[in-house]
Amino acid sequence: MKEKLWEKWVSRTILSDIEAAETPDPVPIVDNSGDEPEMTDEYNSYRLGRGSGDYLYLLYLLDEPVEGPSDIIPVYVGETTDVASRLMDHFRRVRDALPISEWEDDGSWGSFGKYDHIATVYDRSASPLYAWVVDVEDIETGPYGYSTYRQELEAKLVGLVHSSTQANRIFANRDFVPNRVPHEMGKVGPEWVDLDNESPNEEAHVALNSAVRDTYEKTKADLWHDWVEQTICRDIYESDEADPIPLFETDEDLVVECKELGSSKVLKRSEQIDERIRREGNRCVHENGVTDGPNGLLYVMYQFASEEPGPEDIIPRYIGKGEAYGKKNELSANFEEIAKDRDGTRSFARWGDGSYWHVGELSETVFGEDSKKLSWASELFEQGTHQLKEQTYLWIRAWDPIEYPGPYGYPAYLAEVEALLIGLVYETYPEQLLNHKEVPDEAPSNQREYEFRPAQPK
Numbered sequence: 035m036k037e038k039l040w041e042k043w044v045s046r047t048i049l050s051d052i053e054a055a056e057t058p059d060p061v062p063i064v065d066n067s068g069d070e071p072e073m074t075d076e077y078n079s080y081r082l083g084r085g086s087g088d089y090l091y092l093l094y095l096l097d098e099p100v101e102g103p104s105d106i107i108p109v110y111v112g113e114t115t116d117v118a119s120r121l122m123d124h125f126r127r128v129r130d131a132l133p134i135s136e137w138e139d140d141g142s143w144g145s146f147g148k149y150d151h152i153a154t155v156y157d158r159s160a161s162p163l164y165a166w167v168v169d170v171e172d173i174e175t176g177p178y179g180y181s182t183y184r185q186e187l188e189a190k191l192v193g194l195v196h197s198s199t200q201a202n203r204i205f206a207n208r209d210f211v212p213n214r215v216p217h218e219m220g221k222v223g224p225e226w227v228d229l230d231n232e233s234p235n236e237e238a239h240v241a242l243n244s245a246v247r248d249t250y251e252k253t254k255a256d257l258w259h260d261w262v263e264q265t266i267c268r269d270i271y272e273s274d275e276a277d278p279i280p281l282f283e284t285d286e287d288l289v290v291e292c293k294e295l296g297s298s299k300v301l302k303r304s305e306q307i308d309e310r311i312r313r314e315g316n317r318c319v320h321e322n323g324v325t326d327g328p329n330g331l332l333y334v335m336y337q338f339a340s341e342e343p344g345p346e347d348i349i350p351r352y353i354g355k356g357e358a359y360g361k362k363n364e365l366s367a368n369f370e371e372i373a374k375d376r377d378g379t380r381s382f383a384r385w386g387d388g389s390y391w392h393v394g395e396l397s398e399t400v401f402g403e404d405s406k407k408l409s410w411a412s413e414l415f416e417q418g419t420h421q422l423k424e425q426t427y428l429w430i431r432a433w434d435p436i437e438y439p440g441p442y443g444y445p446a447y448l449a450e451v452e453a454l455l456i457g458l459v460y461e462t463y464p465e466q467l468l469n470h471k472e473v474p475d476e477a478p479s480n481q482r483e484y485e486f487r488p489a490q491p492k
Contacts, residue, residue, distance in 0.1 A: 036241045036444050040194040043177040044103035048092060048166050052100060060096060062162040063125055071129045073122075077165060081121040088170040088184040088474075089117040090191075093124070093152065095161040095204075108195045109155050109163065110148065110206045113184040115475075117167055128153050128163075134224055143362035144216075146223040151206035154227040178442045180254055182457070183474045189453030193446065197241040203228035212237065212329055212449050213359035213366070220361070237447045240435050247443035258458040259345040261441040266334065266348055266429045278427040279306045281335065288422040292397075300387045300397040301420060307428050308379070315372035315383050317432035318358035323365045323373070328432035329448045330357035330366075331383050334455075335468075337424045350459045351413065351426070352468045354392075355433070355452045356384040385428075402488030409468050412484040420489045 051059040061080045065072040091114070095107040114120040131137070131153035139145050156163045176182035176190050192210040195201055203226060208216045215235075219226045234242060249257060269277040283291040283302045291302040311331075318328050332355050339347040360366035365373055368381045368391075380388035388394045389404075398404035399411040400420050416423055431438070433448040440446030441454050456472045465478050473479060 035246075036194050037198040037200070037238075039177045039444070040191070040198055041103035043191070043194075044106050047168065047173070048094070048106055049100070049103050051166065052106075059166060060162075060164040061166070063093070063165050064128070064156065064163055071132055073125050077121070077125070080165065080167070081118045084117050084167065084169075086115055087117075089114050089120075089167055090170055090173075090184055090187050091117060091121070091165060091167045092191075093206075094164050094166065095155070095159050096164065097161065104200065107161075107204060108191075108201050109204055110152055111188055111191045111195065113170075113188040121165060121167070124149075124152075124165075128156065132157065137224055139223055143220065146220050146226070148206045148208055150224065151219070151227065154224045155204055155206065155229070158227060158229055178249075185472050185474065186453065186457035186460075189450065189457075189472065193450035193454070196235070196450070197237045197445075197447070199232045199234045199238050199242075202233065202235050202238065203231040208361075210449050210453060212447060213357045213361050214324075214329065216361045217359055217364060237435075237450075240445050240447070244436065244445040247439060249443045254458050254461040257441050258455070258462045261439065261455070261458070262345040262348050264439050265431075266336070267343075267345055269429065270343075276306055276310070277429060278338075279310055279429075280304045281307055281426050281428040282422065284422060284425075288425060290420045290422060292420065295387055298397070298403065299401050301393055301400065303379075303385065303393060307385075307430075308382075310428075310430060311383050311385060312372055314430055314432045315358075315369055319365060319369045319373040321373055321375070324358045328434045329359065330355055330369075330433060331430055332433040332438075332448060332451060333385075333428060333430035335426060335428050337426055349466050350463060351466055352410070353452060353455050353459060354384065354469075355448050357448060383430075385430075399486065400489050408486055409470070409479060409482070409484045411486040413466075413468060415486070415489075418487040418489055 051057045058076060058080055061076050062074050063077045065074045091112050092108060093110040095109060097105040097107060127149040131149045134154045134157045137150055170184045170187060176187050177194055178190065189210045192207050195205050196211045269275040281303060283304045292299045293302050314331055318325055318330055334350050335352040337349045337351060339349050356368050358366055358369050368384050371378050371382055380386045381391055385392050386394060396407040396410050399407040400415060414422055414426055433451065435445040435447050440451060441458055446454055453472045456469050459467050460473050460477060468479055470479050
């Protein structure tokens with residue numbers, strides 16, 4: 035069970051610090067003894083005692099008396115390089131959200147934000163709100179037993195907490211949880227918070243009822259290759275699927291065909307990938323909104339290192355997701371064209387031709403109108419052309435954690451599995467990975483000075 039992983043990690047980190055005489059934990063955040071909430075002296079000293087670094091932090095409640103990890107109730111998990119400023123900002127924003135009885139829905143997206151949420155938890159709990167901070171370099175392994183970095187560690191912990199029953203209506207994170215959750219939160223505001231509700235959400239229910247795969251003594255590279263073998267390679271070699279599917283329509287020299295969109299040239303996706311995106315998207319949405327099935331699409335842009343590739347020869351270039359739920363509206367704008375069966379492909383499950391979507395941004399970069407996809411253009415295309423250096427494929431599926439395996443042997447929902455896979459690929463193919471988020475600041479994709487000479491439209 036994922037809940038047990040969380041409890042084991044808490045036992046050797048937070049709980050250990052609480053029980054240790056030489057640490058200041060637990061550290062309360064808010065002093066409510068006066069007319070207005072103030073920052074406690076302990077919290078102020080705790081945050082100021084640290085310089086810049088790679089930090090993970092947890093805001094939490096305690097169920098006294100503290101006898102085990104289940105008595106530590108997570109409220110918010112975060113990461114930062116400047117923990118003193120971040121914790122100061124958290125205090126100020128929670129303070130400003132109090133009293134929660136004065137909260138009003140202004141009708142905008144995010145009206146009931148994470149600080150309103152945290153303030154509501156604090157207001158309704160008998161426990162003080164505490165903070166715990168750790169330098170990630172001082173942690174030997176993350177909750178799955180592997181070395182980690184702060185962005186990956188945050189995602190892993192959020193995934194474990196969201197998949198547990200303990201904090202279903204307490205946990206305030208919006209990132210790395212399904213968009214369905216903040217959407218539902220926004221509809222009811224503070225009434226979402228229920229300190230006594232331990233009924234499992236959709237993801238916790240799956241985690242409670244799914245088998246666990248043994249990953250003992252495997253490296254992170256092994257885990258990535260195992261996952262590829264069970265997904266991408268399976269669809270290439272062992273199924274009736276059409277994989278591998280080229281992302282772009284090209285000639286025999288890998289020159290990508292183009293189409294006109296207004297006054298701009300746009301790289302043309304292959305007909306096969308358009309069909310696949312629509313097919314998989316229709317598993318997630320219908321004309322009236324989101325289905326009861328998969329929550330969205332997971333995709334891997336990849337290339338081959340050999341003509342008959344095994345798992346080690348599938349070279350991932352980018353990993354991402356498109357969620358069917360929007361945070362403001364039930365149906366994400368990324369899926370409207372698919373849900374309404376329109377011919378347009380402006381957003382197209384994030385692979386659309388518009389200026390804020392993958393193919394649109396890449397086209398603008400290749401033809402010199404913008405530079406948002408500079409790393410993609412530099413790595414995928416010959417300089418000054420729209421000719422691919424190598425054939426580039428896209429694996430895209432409606433992600434079902436029951437149908438597809440999580441990379442660490444546990445079921446992983448869509449908003450979680452993206453970050454887990456990025457972490458494995460960063461360990462295995464750091465030079466090839468083009469993701470800029472959910473990787474360390476020192477990752478090649480964030481440090482390399484990419485260059486691309488734009489192609490001249492003909």
